[in-house]
Amino acid sequence: MKKLFALILTVVMIATMSTTAFAANTTEGEADITTSIAPTYTVTIPADVNVQFNATETSFGAIEVEASQIHPDKCIKVELTSDGKLENSIDATKVIPYAIKDSEGAAFASATYLTEGDKTELSIHITANDWNAAYAGDYSDTVTFTVSYEDK
Amino acid sequence: MKKLFALILTVCLLASMSVTAFAANTTGGSTEVSFNVDPTYTVTIPATVELQKIEDNGTVTYENDYTLTAQAGVRLKKGEYIEVTVASEFKMTTAEGATLDYTITAENATIATGGVVAEFATDKAEQTATIHIAANDPDYAGEYKDTVTFTIAVKDAPVTTINFTIGEDTYQAEEGMTWAQWIESAYNNGGFYSANESVYWGEGFWFILCNYGKTPSDDDYYVNAADVIQANTDYVRVELSEG
Structure with missing residues (x-):
């Protein structure tokens, strides 16, 4: 009984105790500053280019990055697709072969670019023999450039 | 059971105890009232x-x-x-x-x-x-x-210090300080003290602090310990026999 009474008294005393909360003098907090910049490029x-008769090399302009704000681990890839043949407008079986080359004379298939100003000068090459073997008439072809955003 | 009954009786006895108050002819007392307000902010x-x-x-x-x-x-x-x-x-x-x-x-x-x-x-x-x-x-x-x-x-808050003179001596105080606060502070290196709301100085004889340019007939002739010390102001010690 004594022990029970002592226990009850102890519990009551503890329940009535209080603590005072003080405002701390110094405290810290963190904040995140963020911004999201989507990739853009031009x-x-x-x-279109007109190839003069018998011209073995004709300038074909350039692939050029006009503007670029891309991720550091990405690149802009440009691929060229062509069947390499100018077709006669009357008879498609009559063709003049051609090649598209870069400024170093290598056949151009694709290239990657990173920043504004990156460029590749292109030219169209037709051999003299192919000119000599060509039938009269108008010839044309369409090349396709595919631009994509790729991992480096 | 007996013990429990005894306990109950004790509690009742304590609760019913009273004290007789006698009316005194003259009595007085003082009670210190205090409370603490903790600083808070969010x-x-x-x-x-x-x-x-x-x-x-x-x-x-x-x-x-x-x-x-x-x-x-x-x-x-x-x-x-x-x-x-x-x-x-x-x-x-x-x-x-x-x-x-x-x-x-x-x-x-x-x-x-x-x-x-x-x-x-x-x-x-x-x-x-x-x-x-x-x-x-x-x-x-x-x-x-x-x-x-x-x-x-x-x-x-940063403390702004002001200067003032008492006679030919220059003293410093914190802006907004009263004479009573100044007397208790480290700025009082002249041995000034306060009594009966006035400010005194003494080295063997008594001087009372007065506002410069005032006369005994002016209400503000004597400096009051509750007055705020004014910056760039002259004060004067007057021999008590003269005041």
């Missing part, structure tokens, strides 16, 4:  | 701020305002204020390693790391302080982020 590709 | 710091793209005449920047708020009811000790400083390297980065420097300005002044961005005083009303964060257009796209640390500290 690439120009060669326009 | 300063709210937003967890994030996202800079927004701004384009002005072809120039692109990323900017935003950021507001710190002291909730209504800041209560500090007299002379204290809350100072908020910021620690930062002022450089956001992306996961790919691109970086973007930014600035924090407060009241049109660029803040350095550890610099003060806000101050709050005791006030029942809510208080706010707005800072501006800005960055130029970066080279790379990406998700840029930086974490800054705000430190909130309770500070003592």
Whole structure:
């Protein structure tokens, strides 16, 4: 009984105790500053070009990055697709082969670019023999440039 | 059972005890009344701020305002204020390693790391302080982020010291100090003391402090210990027999 009474008294005493809260003099907090910048780029590709008769090399303009704000681990890829043949407008079986080359004379298939100002000069090459073997008439072809955003 | 009954009886006896009060002819007493009011404040710091793209005449920047708020009811000790400083390297980065420097300005002044961005005083009303964060257009796209640390500290207001003279001697005090406070402070290096609301000085004989240019017929001839000491003011010691 004594022990029970002592226990009850102890519990009552503890229950009535209080603590005072003081305002701390110094405290810290963190905040995040963020901004999200989406990738943007502008690439120009060669326009239509007219190849003069018997010209073995004709400038085909340039692929050029006009503006670029891309992720550091990404690049802009430009691929060229062409069947390499100018077709006669009357008879499609009559063709003049051609090649598109870069400024170093290598056949151009694709290239990657990173920043504004990156460019590749292109030219159209037709051999003298192919000119000599060509039938009269108008010839044309369409090349396709595909621009994509790729990992480096 | 007996013990329980005895306990109950004891409690009842204690509850019913009384004391007889006798009316005294003259009595007096003093009771010290005191209470403690703890300083309290709540300063709210937003967890994030996202800079927004701004384009002005072809120039692109990323900017935003950021507001710190002291909730209504800041209560500090007299002379204290809350100072908020910021620690930062002022450089956001992306996961790919691109970086973007930014600035924090407060009241049109660029803040350095550890610099003060806000101050709050005791006030029942809510208080706010707005800072501006800005960055130029970066080279790379990406998700840029930086974490800054705000430190909130309770500070003592800076003390302004004033000068005054007593005769040919120059003394100093804190702006707003009364003579009574000055006498108790370290500024009193002349041995002045207060009694009966006046200020005295004595080195073997008694002098009373008076306002310069006043006469005994003026109400403010004698300096009162509750008076605030005036800056750049002359005071004069007068021999008590003369006052």
